[in-house]
Every structure is written in C-alpha cells, then in structure tokens.
Amino acid sequence: MPTVTVQQGPRDVELKRELVKQITDAFVDAYKIPAEAVTVWIHETPADSWGAAGKLTADK
Template sequence: MRQRSSVMPIVTVQQGPRSVELKRELVRQITDALVDAYRIPAETVQVWIQEVPTDSWGAAGTLTADK
C-alpha cells in the first residue's frame, strides 16, 4: 500500500493549564510517537493543545478549581 505524504495527522490535547516546558515536551513526544508508528516525516504532524481553565471543568461532581 502506498502512503500519501500529504495526509497530515492532527492530535488535539484538551487539558488544564501546564507550563510551556511541559507542553514542549508533550508535543515532542507525541510527534515522535506518530513518526515511529506511521513512518511519516515530523513536519507532517500537528499537535494542538486546548487549555481549559480550572474553573471551567470538573470531575466527580467537583469543580477542578475547588480541589
């Protein structure tokens, strides 16, 4: 099967706020995983990080900002 180089995987991560250093590492590791799994150039991988403030989500009936 021939692979199309124009197909660009996009990974979306939804999370609470994190430091720039942690986000850099996350993007690097996700990119490396897709390069290894799909045998594609790193330049074709996009990682989108959507940060949600802790007062805008909750778990187990509790607002994350209240934990």
C-alpha cells in the same frame, strides 16, 4: 496528516514543548511519516471552567 488534540488544564510551556515533541515522535515512529506531517493542538481550560465527579477541578 495526523492532527492530535490535547485538552488539559494549564501547564508550563516547557512541559507543553516536551508533550508536543513526544506525541510527534510517536507518530513518526509508528506511521513512518515526517515530523512535519504531524500537528498537535493543545487546548487549555482553566481549573474553574471544568470538573469531574460533580466538582469543579478548582475546588479539589
């Protein structure tokens, strides 16, 4: 049973629905498993709680 974790900043619920669908479809196609076997976790972190290249994402 594959479990996929996506770490990202906040996104609209419609975008997350599409992401979960496409990730699930990729595993169904690649592994020939039922969609029910795939779990996708989305962990959202506010832009003021992470950074890259020495700067908070909120400051970009």
